[in-house]
Amino acid sequence: MQWTFLTDIAQVAEIKNQPGYSLIFKHSTRCSVSGMAKRRFEMDWDAIPADTKLYFLDLISYRNISAQVAETFQVHHESPQVLLIKDGECILDASHGDISADEVAEVINN
Template sequence: MNWHPLHTTEQLEKILEESKHTPVVIFKHSTSCSISSTAKSRLERQWHGQGLEKVKPYYLDLLAYRPVSNEIADVLDVRHESPQLLLVQDGMCTYNASHLSINVDELKKKVAAPH
């Protein structure tokens, strides 16, 4: 899994535009939370071989870039949680899971489903 760092609200604007051509996921991670670390590790282990090669993954360190996380919640109209995985397609959040509910199989279904 090749994470792309997310650090600025300007990047978020570009990601939303990018999502009109390529599905993207944003993983919001709290580096001080063991549940977040577990969810990230599980996601990374399950990602490969799941047909998600066309999905571009972004990683946001919540503790370092909290204003970006707040902007994501506002722009995508989702409640902030940590950890949180958001699938963005056509500029909209089409899948939102948090904590240990983050599931690669569910993500895969949402990527494949018409939106």
């Protein structure tokens, strides 16, 4: 699997409007907990169906996009955080130690 980097605020609207599943991983490059959560997620992400679109947001560099994600999907900002989007709606959000590729895969597969 491979990340698509969120670097343009217009991408948030694209995610909102696309069918199927998308996942946004919000990452703080200054936080060791965030780095650990990202590594753990990437070690297990093969459990996630291959057609799931994976987006990576460096929220230090793109704070405005992070704010737009929170507003668009009506979630409280956390870092690190994953948002699972289905048909434009956030159906799962998790942060810190609760971030799990296996849980994301389970939600998608059920």
